[in-house]
Amino acid sequence: MKIGLIAVAGVKLQTRKFVELGITLPQFMNRGRVIAQLPSLALLILAGATPPDVEVEYVEVDDIDAYVANPRMDFDLVALSTYTARAFDAYRVADVYREKSVPVVFGGLHATVRPEEAALHADAVVVGEGELLWPEVVEDFRRGGPPALKRFYREAQPGRYDLAHSPMPRFELLTRVPSPHQPDTLETGQINRLGAYNRITVQTTRGCPLDCEFCAASKLYGPRYRMKPVKRVLEEIDAVRALWRRPFIEFADDNTFVNGDWSKHLLRELIGRDVRYFTETDVSIAEDDELLDLLYESGCRQVLIGFESARRDGLIGLDRSNWKTRQFDRYLPAIQKIQSRGVTVCGCFIVGLDSDSPAVFDEIREFVQRSQLLEVQITVQTPFPGTRLYDRLEAEGRLLYPGAWDRCTLFDVNFRPRGMSIEQLEDGVMGLWRDTWNESELLRRRRQYRELLRERRDARNVPLPDESEEYFALPTRTLLTV
Secondary structure, eight states, X not given: OEEEEEEEOOOOOOOHHHHHHHHHOHHHHHHHHHHHXXXXXXXXXXXXXXXXXXXXXXXXXXXXXXXXXXXXXXXXXXXXXXXXXGHHXXXXXXXXXXXXXXXXXXXXXXXXXXXXXXXXXXXXXXXXOHHHHHHHHXXXXXXXXXXXXXXXXXXXXXXXXXXXXXXXXXXXXXXXXXXXXXXXXXXXXXXXXXXXXXXXXXXXXXXXXXXXXXXOHHHHHOSSOEEOOHHHHHHHHHHHHTTBSSOEEEEOOSSXXXXXXXXXXXXXXXXXXXXXXXEEEOGXXXXXXXXXXXXXXXXXXXXXXXXXOSSGXXXXXXXTTOHHHHHGGGHHHHHHHHHTTTOEEEEEEEXXXXXXXXXXXXXXXXXXXXXXXXXXXXXXXXXXXXXXXXXXXXXXXXXXXXXOGGGOSSSSOOBOOSSSOHHHHHHHHHHHHHHHHSHHHHHHHHHHHHHHHHHHHHHHTOOOOOTTSGGGGOOOSGGGGO
């Protein structure tokens, strides 16, 4: 028995003028390329949850037309996982397999929030976290083939899976993925046997206590914030290190450092492992000096923080308790405190919020200048299926393309803004991308950041980072959470 784990990769914009702009902005295009290079951690975890006597193979598909014209046909069963923006492409792959009598199982966030839709293209749909449900899928199939598969596999208690029992992801499957950078066959002793990837994902926590209106992750992970035992995280990191001598790891978390004691335990254990990593967190880490002092030494090179808006009023109502609104006055000093430790901040902003007028674009420009952020991510408000935002905009009749999942890229506009026209939103965000992602502006921010470090390194004994390190141009993980 052989199972194909098929990831549909890449990000494809739908708005023509955005695509044309991207061609002239290297940093914009670089984000798409690097995101496409991230492997599907969900499928690697499923591989780890598969009985050892079942053969599995990991396959990445970016060119859908080429793959559906000539799909791999050496599988008895196919499992597909993708994010919302590539759901239609994943359906095309699924349909081809089913036409050729190869059964298909769908899972992941989009299948969880739209299970009936996914079921139109699958023999079975996994609704929720796969670690619990996948072994049951495999056993049913082994016992009786496609007729034995249930239409839907659902968790009895969603969002309560104990991460201490999470299977080890099968990172070694990635060594078989063809690489444009290194030969297909790689020797065990090489520095990096994962040549097709510039970063590898490891998950340490699930969920986020903030429960923002636009975030879909809680639909898959549930309302509880869960932490994987530090010992288990280290085992996964060491498995990556066995394949890549000095890896760059991306923690596939929505908010890593919520629990201070657990976070500091993890950071202390990472010291000496010679890893570099990127993660997402919130602005509250700036209040914990002990944690900040551990970041760089533990290998942290950049944190992504969702500031969302450059003004307080723009934050009202984004999360249920208005926590982000209360943090607004801490934004600027928090950025300075974090970056003074040798860890850069990628500040994330959303344009098209209901409180936004055309003035928002200048407000973000000014904030970026004042804050000395090294990296900036600017996305368009996106109503993902399963979110409160989607439900609200649908009820208000403001969705431009209901069900057009290929526009859920975080860049394409798929709703009617309240405080400006669609054209004003598109032209305004294009102007921001030009001003923040052009080469000269990136170089200016790098110089500014290095000057900040020079001013503070003696007082805080902060090492001066090597400008060749990847974190000087890291794209963000946000695109992968939907």
